Amino acid sequence: MKLTLPRLLFLLASLLVPMSANANDAATANPQYTYYTLAPDITTNYVSQGKRIGYLRLQVDLMVADPSLIPEVEHHAPLIRDAIISIIGQQPEARIKSLAGREEIRQACLNKVNELLLIETNKRLLTELLFTKYLYQ
Numbered sequence: 001m002k003l004t005l006p007r008l009l010f011l012l013a014s015l016l017v018p019m020s021a022n023a024n025d026a027a028t029a030n031p032q033y034t035y036y037t038l039a040p041d042i043t044t045n046y047v048s049q050g051k052r053i054g055y056l057r058l059q060v061d062l063m064v065a066d067p068s069l070i071p072e073v074e075h076h077a078p079l080i081r082d083a084i085i086s087i088i089g090q091q092p093e094a095r096i097k098s099l100a101g102r103e104e105i106r107q108a109c110l111n112k113v114n115e116l117l118l119i120e121t122n123k124r125l126l127t128e129l130l131f132t133k134y135l136y137q
Contacts, residue, residue, distance in 0.1 A: 031065035031066065031127075032065070032066060032067055033063055033064070033065060033127065034063070034064050034066070034067040034069075034070055035061045035062065035063050035064075036061070036062045036064065036070050036073050036074060036077075037059065037060070037061050037062075037132075038059075038060045038061075038062065038077060038080065038081055041057055041058060041059045041060075041133060042056075042057070042058040042059075042060060042081060042084060042085060042088075043055065043056070043057045043058075044056055044058075044085045044088050044089060045089070046088060046089060046091055046092075046093065046096055047092075047093070048093040049093055054093055054096065054136060054137060055136065055137045056088060056096060056134075056135070056136045056137075057133065057134075057135045057136075058084070058088075058131055058133060058134055058135075059131070059132045059133035059134075060080075060084060060109075060129065060130070060131060060132070061129075061130045061132050062080070062113075062126055062128075062129055062130075063126065063127045063128035063129070063130065064125055064126060064127060065127050069123075069125050072121055072123075072125060073117075073125055073126070076116075076117060076120060076121070076125075079116055079117075079120065080113050080116075080117075083109065083112045083113050083116055084109050084113070087105065087108050087109050087112060088105065088109075091105055096136055097136060102131065102134060106129060106130070106131055109129050110126060110128065110129040113126060113129060114126050
């Protein structure tokens with residue numbers, strides 16, 4: 001079989017098409033993580049020992065897998081803020097002040113926020129919820 005120029009071009013084109021299709025599939029399969037910071041910081045209180053009130057200031061970053069989800073997250077920011085404040089207000093002082101307790105609170109916030117957003121948008125919007133500032137008194 002003799003390779004003529006049209007056959008050679010057809011062969012090269014058939015080899016390149018699957019490669020470019022696989023490259024596009026790989027690009028869409030890899031998420032493009034984006035962060036949204038709740039502003040202003042959340043400042044709330046919790047009940048400490050002796051019925052004193054303790055204060056907690058949080059900066060919360062919300063991670064989504066697709067930048068196109070940011071407008072939806074921004075739209076639901078008041079709902080997200082309320083859920084986090086509600087969870088923190090129910091926590092004992094020992095949990096607020098311990099590293100393991102902080103992680104439990106963060107996971108509880110992530111789960112509750114995703115549950116609420118699923119009800120509102122029919123999508124699980126958040127990949128992660130991070131406390132980037134965590135100050136207590």
